[in-house]
Amino acid sequence: MSDAAMTKLKHLVQNRRPYHMLEAPFYTDPDIFKAxxxxIFRRHWIFVGLEPDVPEPGDVMNVKIGDASILIVRDDDNNIHAMHNICRHRGAALVVDEKTSVGRLVCPYHSWTYGLDGALLHAQYMPEDFDASCSGLRKVHLRSVEGLLFICLAENPPEDFEEFAKTAGPYVAPHDIANCKVVHESDLIEPGNWKLAVENNRECYHCSANHPELTQSIYEFGFGFDATEHDPSRQALRRHYEDMVEKDLAAWEAAGLPSVENNQRLEAVSGFRVGRMTMDKAGESQTLDTKIASKKLLGNFTEARLGDLSIHTQPNSWHHLMSDHIVSFAVFPLSANQTLVKTKWLVHKDAVEGVDYDMENLTRVWSETNVQDSRLVGLSQLGAQSPGYVQGPYSKQTEGQVEQFAAWYIARLKAHLCA
Structure with a gap:
């Protein structure tokens, strides 16, 4: 980054207006994208996938974060490793597919061969004093939080991630992610900056007008929507929702399921929010009829109506864990105006398609919602690129979580720029 670009970024960070959109360059400037x-993405813990992405020994997932290609590999002892996808000989990429299965990691260039843990096993024609133990694949910090996989590319990752693992782990554990399977994946390139994709996710102000499928099961009140209601029917709906929340949270907590919201996005380096939300109608799952999509419940669950365990992690993920299935989302920036949103649907590993679940019913709500959100992100990007763009105000009643994300982002930039 040039001195001029750095000075510009520092000025923008210093002059950020709370409870307002970020200035346009944060969404459009290639230099800020590089920053x-x-x-952000090379210094924080980044969500990259789930343990069921590599269910068997030898399974490999290739994750790309900017220019970095990282291999997530399960070894013969069922340990999972994260390693740079770079041969230690002359730098060739070892794996080009997004997912594959191997016995060993073999470089296609000169056949240097590595174990599933990254140790160099074979390098032909090297001198006698060559020390293979110093030429294993470069490891990347990896943590699994009850099956949710995070990596950090920094040499010294943020230590407060332990607080997230300690807090969120008990919420996630009953859903038994390790004994789930990924049954559907979707890669959607949204025509907007990654921050617009995250900001859109952090509020439900737009839900009733744009998400007819999703709002069959969710209440906007569960996503930070706290507007004063004047319409009598809306007032009654709000009272009904609050009564349900009080009863549901008490019942779920009594059953041993941590449910009360814990929100540390604003103050934590490894920011997060976790909490179990009441859902509408049957309240079982995020489907059109709000009933379970899979007859085979997760973990040891015997009760279908367990709400939506909603998890947000800074900077790039959100997740919905229900009694019968899980929907997991990850954001990967591609350029200043393009973002890859990866969505995965998981069910119990023993669930059988056509018997226990119907794929269309399982995936429809979020498949439709993702397309709708992509359109909205694209509209926001068009606005940010216009010379007429000015910073609009956030609603303090409905967009508090958007402000929390923006404040977190600015605080992290400020901390690194000052350092």
Whole structure:
């Protein structure tokens, strides 16, 4: 980053207006995009997938974060490793597919061969004093939080991630992610900056007008929507929702399911929010009829109506864990105006398609919602690129979580720029 670009970024960070959209360059400037990749995505814990992405020994997942290609590999002892996808000989990529299964990791260039843990096993024609133990694949920090996989590309990752693992782990554990399977994946390139994709996710102000499928099961009140209601029918709906929340949270907590919201996005380096939300109608799952999509419940669950365990992690993920299935989302920036949103649907590993679940019913709500959100993100990007763009105000009643994300982002930039 040039000195001029750095000075500009520092000025923008210093002058950020609370409870307002970020200034346009944060969404459009290629230099700021590069700073985001360096200061955010290469220095924080990034969600990359789930343990069922690599269910068997030898399974490999290739994750790309900017220019970095990282291999997530399960070894013969069922340990999972994260390693740079770079041969230690002359730098060739070892794996080009997004997912594959191997016995060993073999470089296609000169056949240097590595174990599933990254140790160099074979390098032909090297000198006698060559020390293979010093030429294993470069490891990347990896943590599994009850099956949710995070990596950090920094040499010294943020230590407060332990607080997230300690807090969120008990919420996630009953859903038994390790004994789930990924049954559907969707890659959607949204025509907007990654921050617009995250901001859109952090509020439900737009839900009733844009998400007819999703709002069959969710209440906007569960997503930070706290507007004063004047319409009598809306007032009654709000009272009904609050009564349900009080009863549901008490019942779920009594059953041993942590449910009360814990929100540390604003103050934590490894920011997060976790909490179990009441859902509408049957209240079982995020489907059109709000009933379970899979007859085979997760973990040891015997009760279908367990709400939606909603998890947000800074900077790039959100998740919905229900009694019968899980929907997991990850955001990967591609450029200043393009973002890859990866969505995965999981069910119990023993669930059988056509018997226990119907794929269309399982995936329809979020498949439709993702397309709708992509359109909205694209509209926001068009606005940010216009010379007429000015910073609009957030609603303090409905967009508090958007402000929390924006404040977190600015605080992290400020911390790194000052350092």
């Amino acid at each position: 985001d990749m360096d200061l």
